[in-house]
Amino acid sequence: MLKRYLLAPGPTPVPPEALLAMAAPIMHHRTPEFSAVFRRVADRARGLFATEQPVLLLASTGTGAMEAAVTNTLSRGDRVLVVEAGKFGERWGEICASYGLEVTAIKVEWGQAVAPETVAAELAKHPDTKALLIQGSETSTTVLHPIAEIARLTRETDCLLIVDGITSVGVVDIPMDATGIDVLVTGSQKAIMLPPGLALIALSEKAWRANRSATLPRYYFDLAKERKSLEKDTSAYTPAVSLIVGLDAVFDLIESTGGLAEVYRRHAILAEATRAGARALGMRLLASDSPSPAVTGVWLPDSVDGAEFPKLLRNVFGVQVAGGQGHLKGKIIRIGHIGYSDAFDVIVAMSALEMALRKSGVEVQAGAGTSAAQNVLMRLYDGA
Amino acid sequence: MLKRYLLAPGPTPVPPEALLAMAAPIMHHRTPEFSAVFRRVADRARGLFATEQPVLLLASTGTGAMEAAVTNTLSRGDRVLVVEAGKFGERWGEICASYGLEVTAIKVEWGQAVAPETVAAELAKHPDTKALLIQGSETSTTVLHPIAEIARLTRETDCLLIVDGITSVGVVDIPMDATGIDVLVTGSQKAIMLPPGLALIALSEKAWRANRSATLPRYYFDLAKERKSLEKDTSAYTPAVSLIVGLDAVFDLIESTGGLAEVYRRHAILAEATRAGARALGMRLLASDSPSPAVTGVWLPDSVDGAEFPKLLRNVFGVQVAGGQGHLKGKIIRIGHIGYSDAFDVIVAMSALEMALRKSGVEVQAGAGTSAAQNVLMRLYDGA
Numbered sequence: 001m002l003k004r005y006l007l008a009p010g011p012t013p014v015p016p017e018a019l020l021a022m023a024a025p026i027m028h029h030r031t032p033e034f035s036a037v038f039r040r041v042a043d044r045a046r047g048l049f050a051t052e053q054p055v056l057l058l059a060s061t062g063t064g065a066m067e068a069a070v071t072n073t074l075s076r077g078d079r080v081l082v083v084e085a086g087k088f089g090e091r092w093g094e095i096c097a098s099y100g101l102e103v104t105a106i107k108v109e110w111g112q113a114v115a116p117e118t119v120a121a122e123l124a125k126h127p128d129t130k131a132l133l134i135q136g137s138e139t140s141t142t143v144l145h146p147i148a149e150i151a152r153l154t155r156e157t158d159c160l161l162i163v164d165g166i167t168s169v170g171v172v173d174i175p176m177d178a179t180g181i182d183v184l185v186t187g188s189q190k191a192i193m194l195p196p197g198l199a200l201i202a203l204s205e206k207a208w209r210a211n212r213s214a215t216l217p218r219y220y221f222d223l224a225k226e227r228k229s230l231e232k233d234t235s236a237y238t239p240a241v242s243l244i245v246g247l248d249a250v251f252d253l254i255e256s257t258g259g260l261a262e263v264y265r266r267h268a269i270l271a272e273a274t275r276a277g278a279r280a281l282g283m284r285l286l287a288s289d290s291p292s293p294a295v296t297g298v299w300l301p302d303s304v305d306g307a308e309f310p311k312l313l314r315n316v317f318g319v320q321v322a323g324g325q326g327h328l329k330g331k332i333i334r335i336g337h338i339g340y341s342d343a344f345d346v347i348v349a350m351s352a353l354e355m356a357l358r359k360s361g362v363e364v365q366a367g368a369g370t371s372a373a374q375n376v377l378m379r380l381y382d383g384a
Numbered sequence: 385m386l387k388r389y390l391l392a393p394g395p396t397p398v399p400p401e402a403l404l405a406m407a408a409p410i411m412h413h414r415t416p417e418f419s420a421v422f423r424r425v426a427d428r429a430r431g432l433f434a435t436e437q438p439v440l441l442l443a444s445t446g447t448g449a450m451e452a453a454v455t456n457t458l459s460r461g462d463r464v465l466v467v468e469a470g471k472f473g474e475r476w477g478e479i480c481a482s483y484g485l486e487v488t489a490i491k492v493e494w495g496q497a498v499a500p501e502t503v504a505a506e507l508a509k510h511p512d513t514k515a516l517l518i519q520g521s522e523t524s525t526t527v528l529h530p531i532a533e534i535a536r537l538t539r540e541t542d543c544l545l546i547v548d549g550i551t552s553v554g555v556v557d558i559p560m561d562a563t564g565i566d567v568l569v570t571g572s573q574k575a576i577m578l579p580p581g582l583a584l585i586a587l588s589e590k591a592w593r594a595n596r597s598a599t600l601p602r603y604y605f606d607l608a609k610e611r612k613s614l615e616k617d618t619s620a621y622t623p624a625v626s627l628i629v630g631l632d633a634v635f636d637l638i639e640s641t642g643g644l645a646e647v648y649r650r651h652a653i654l655a656e657a658t659r660a661g662a663r664a665l666g667m668r669l670l671a672s673d674s675p676s677p678a679v680t681g682v683w684l685p686d687s688v689d690g691a692e693f694p695k696l697l698r699n700v701f702g703v704q705v706a707g708g709q710g711h712l713k714g715k716i717i718r719i720g721h722i723g724y725s726d727a728f729d730v731i732v733a734m735s736a737l738e739m740a741l742r743k744s745g746v747e748v749q750a751g752a753g754t755s756a757a758q759n760v761l762m763r764l765y766d767g768a
Binding site: 006008010020022064067098189322 | 390394395396397398404407410443444445448451478479482573580581601603606622623624625626698704
């Protein structure tokens with residue numbers, strides 16, 4: 001018997017409440033019953049994004065919504081600035097290049113956050129920049145970018161700030177409207193604890209204005225059409241019915257357990273505990289300066305076979321973490337603590353790490369990681 | 385207590401076997417366990433399409449795959465012929481126009497199938513046509529188009545035959561390779577009995593050749609990239625994990641209950657029974673010449689309020705059918721018998737129709753529809 005623990009930065013485990021809701025008989029999507037769910041979910045999503053704007057629900061994963069962010073606000077030949085601090089930053093660049101935009105990349109060392117001054121300098125160098133594209137949290141390097149500071153550079157200008165919030169929305173409090181984000185995107189298989197296949201996207205007034213003159217081709221991801229449909233409590237094309245029903249259950253769960261403030265607090269504590277545990281095991285953090293509260297990257301000791309180590313964790317201990325991507329492949333592991341994740345997931349991760357390191361011949365003090373993590377995790381139960 | 389019956393042309397009911405499979409704890413998508421499922425499902429999908437080509441699995445609904453069919457095989461300014469015999473034919477035209485193609489529409493009266501001679505004449509008139517786009521079954525008008533005859537017009541030419549098989553794949557036996565279809569598309573919420581959110585698409589060798597020179601922009605729906613990923617038992621972006629697991633269960637169900645031959649036989653009999661029942665109730669069929677085996681459209685009597693009638697069926701009898709689309713709105717209802725649908729679904733539909741007509745003041749002989757349907761349905765049990 002091998003119990004399985006999914007501790008990756010997405011897909012994340014789905015709470016039983018949502019699994020049950022999604023296992024209910026399927027609803028027809030053009031009915032008052034489903035329209036009521038659709039409307040309620042879209043409204044609750046506005047709370048999640050902290051925006052007055054409509055949040056649109058797309059039947060795709062996050063990458064589809066990233067493409068939608070580009071094709072619905074820009075035109076061929078437009079200049080864009082892309083923060084390339086990891087694999088998903090590169091994805092922004094690839095999407096923009098696919099559609100014939102003029103891409104200027106701000107390349108940042110993997111594991112580092114972009115410095116707002118660097119962005120400011122690039123914006124000054126290219127005053128014709130139509131959009132700045134960035135991740136809230138760069139999942140591949142476990143870094144949190146300083147979105148609020150960067151938004152201060154764009155919000156009084158014509159340049160759009162387009163943020164991939166796939167591992168930051170519902171993880172850390174970056175309110176869309178108050179921050180000045182123009183396009184915000186997320187996906188279902190991360191903080192909102194569902195299977196992959198639903199994407200959420202919202203546009204600021206500035207972005208909707210840009211939409212009116214944006215000429216890149218689009219059909220399935222036509223956000224103006226989706227907004228019109230949402231006004232009638234429906235979607236332009238068949239919606240991902242079961243995931244929307246699941247999201248309603250997830251919002252119930254979040255609401256009944258302290259709301260978003262508690263969600264952000266939990267993610268921050270789980271992340272801090274994971275970092276404390278890893279450090280106590282003598283491991284170096286990939287993102288030491290600006291770590292993401294969604295996922296923690298740690299360098300593997302040189303003596304450890306980096307390709308085998310995640311397999312050891314999975315096959316012997318039943319613990320699924322993520323390895324490195326791109327040039328970090330085989331050099332790091334990434335431990336997710338996003339979504340349906342609690343104190344004991346961190347304890348399991350630390351304990352598995354201890355045992356897998358010992359099995360790999362690394363000298364480790366049993367319990368060093370778990371106890372360091374536990375000291376932080378105690379804060380989760382303050383006042384209980 | 386109001387028991388609900390989903391008798392629409394999609395989403396269709398999901399079998400308990402698939403609901404249970406999808407309610408299992410979520411798998412990480414980059415694991416040998418999930419890769420094995422992904423590979424198995426993609427292979428089984430080749431059986432469903434009857435093709436030697438790879439069948440690609442996209443996290444979107446069918447419309448996304450329709451867009452992919454266009455953007456992956458064509459270039460700006462290409463001439464295309466679109467059979468517009470209903471709402472989904474119009475959708476082909478809209479997609480092509482969005483991407484700057486030269487669209488020539490073959491307009492067909494709603495309720496009629498396109499005549500192969502008409503297509504032949506249009507192809508002769510426009511020898512530079514790069515693709516002919518059509519539905520296998522036009523869901524909005526409940527019509528089956530003569531795909532095999534049309535394929536004979538395109539298969540020895542450079543013109544691609546692009547077929548929306550959303551309500552024909554898994555319903556009627558139109559084998560992709562043997563027929564000469566170049567691009568075939570379907571979605572999860574129809575014959576394959578799953579919630580919406582997964583699309584399947586395959587390209588012929590001719591279409592893959594066209595793909596190499598096709599310059600329309602694409603990113604999320606990049607089929608060459610998906611094909612490469614599939615060779616490594618995975619997808620380019622996060623797959624719709626739960627739907628793929630569900631599809632595996634659906635293929636198990638189909639295999640263990642007589643395979644695809646039985647699926648086609650069942651759809652044909654259910655459709656014929658529905659038509660027989662409706663006729664016995666004195667109702668006129670929308671598609672009398674070439675009816676779809678997926679869905680049956682019937683004209684409502686003039687004395688009946690066409691907007692209210694589907695609501696009566698739903699709210700009083702718990703029976704969900706579809707109304708008309710476009711200019712057929714309020715004039716017809718469409719009864720689905722696609723996917724997880726059996727003899728007693730047709731009986732329920734007929735019985736509800738009888739009672740709702742009576743409640744609407746139409747004189748109907750009780751049992752006329754159900755008994756006419758039953759006479760056909762008996763054939764389902766031949767040999768049992």
